[in-house]
Amino acid sequence: MTYLSLPDFDELRALAEAAAASAGRVIGEHLGDRRTLHLKSSPSDPVTELDKRSEAEILWLLDRSRPDDGILSEESPRKPSVSGVRWVVDALDGTVNHLYGIAHCAVSIAAEVDDGHGWTAVAGVVHDQIRAETFSASRGGGAALNGRPLRVNEPVPLSQALVATEFSYAAASRSRQVEVLRRVLPGARDIRCTGSSALDLCWTAAGRFDAFYEDELQRWDWAAGRLILEEAGGRTAHLGTGVLGAGPALYHELAPILGIA
Incomplete structure (x- = not known):
């Protein structure tokens, strides 16, 4: 490039x-x-x-x-x-x-x-x-x-991962996102929802979280944080209008659960 x-x-x-x-x-x-x-x-x-x-x-x-x-x-x-x-x-x-x-x-x-x-x-x-x-x-x-x-935590299996996510403000979207959470939560160490996707991405870059995902975001919610996570050794992908980000090993575990090929 x-x-x-x-x-x-x-x-x-x-x-x-x-x-x-x-x-x-x-x-x-x-x-x-x-x-x-x-x-x-x-x-x-x-x-x-x-x-x-x-x-x-x-x-x-x-x-x-x-x-x-x-x-x-x-x-x-x-x-x-x-x-x-x-x-x-x-x-x-x-x-x-x-x-x-x-x-x-x-x-x-x-x-x-x-x-x-x-x-x-x-x-x-x-x-x-x-x-x-x-x-x-x-x-x-x-x-x-x-x-x-900064460096992401790597490798981390999902069973030992602290995963951050956020939720849409639209009721219908929240109902769908809860169903996604039902697939992630049983296999994870725990889930956090902090109210700031930008900080979630950065905290993943800093090793305070092991992964972050949300499928309904605006570009300004993730543009800076996604780059910071990638430059800290994380792997990311588009998830709907949002993003998934994690260390490479955990990314490969979470991606199919979230429907990322």
């Missing part, structure tokens, strides 16, 4: 880190703020004032540094790319946790390039302001937590 006339991937990573840290300060100062602006996919899927403020901070910094890049973000209209680079932004992953004052939420930013076949993530940052943890990766450059290299 060759990218011509594009910036260094580590430069994109550094810009994502700066933007995520700036937005993270907004989030950290207002944990538990329940000012809701509107609902998205269902009555349980809110957008808060903090989502909008955090995203505005990110987009301002990205536009100031790289005005020709595209933007794909959760709360703003899509901006087309002139440069061949676009940013995929989730300014507050874990909004419901944040509303309730649960200290488990993050800023997620990925930089993608158009390689002629589609968009591919080349830099990613997931910043947890409350724990002062920044997960980051650049394609081919490895993954790190606060500068320390």
Whole structure:
């Protein structure tokens, strides 16, 4: 895979880190703020004032540094790319946790390039302001937590695996996802649902979980975290509109259970 006339991937990573840290300060100062602006996919899927403020901070910094890049973000209209680079932004992953004052939420930013076949993530940052943890990766450059290299747990059999998953906000989808969980849970050590898919992917990269899967996500939910997990030695695959990620051995065990060929 060759990218011509594009910036260094580590430069994109550094810009994502700066933007995520700036937005993270907004989030950290207002944990538990329940000012809701509107609902998205269902009555349980809110957008808060903090989502909008955090995203505005990110987009301002990205536009100031790289005005020709595209933007794909959760709360703003899509901006087309002139440069061949676009940013995929989730300014507050874990909004419901944040509303309730649960200290488990993050800023997620990925930089993608158009390689002629589609968009591919080349830099990613997931910043947890409350724990002062920044997960980051650049394609081919490895993954790190606060500068320390990350590696997935490997090998781990499903019988000894702590598996993370999340659920859709749509009732019909939740019913279907419970049936998938019925296939996974009996064979696993245990299951966790934290409310932040971006952190689930990063925690899998860090060995705090052994795998993560969810089949209904938006690209901004997984773009950065998936790259971080891959650069930490994990294997990933599309799962519906979401993703499966785990160490290679566990991936091969989980993939057929989840219907991945």
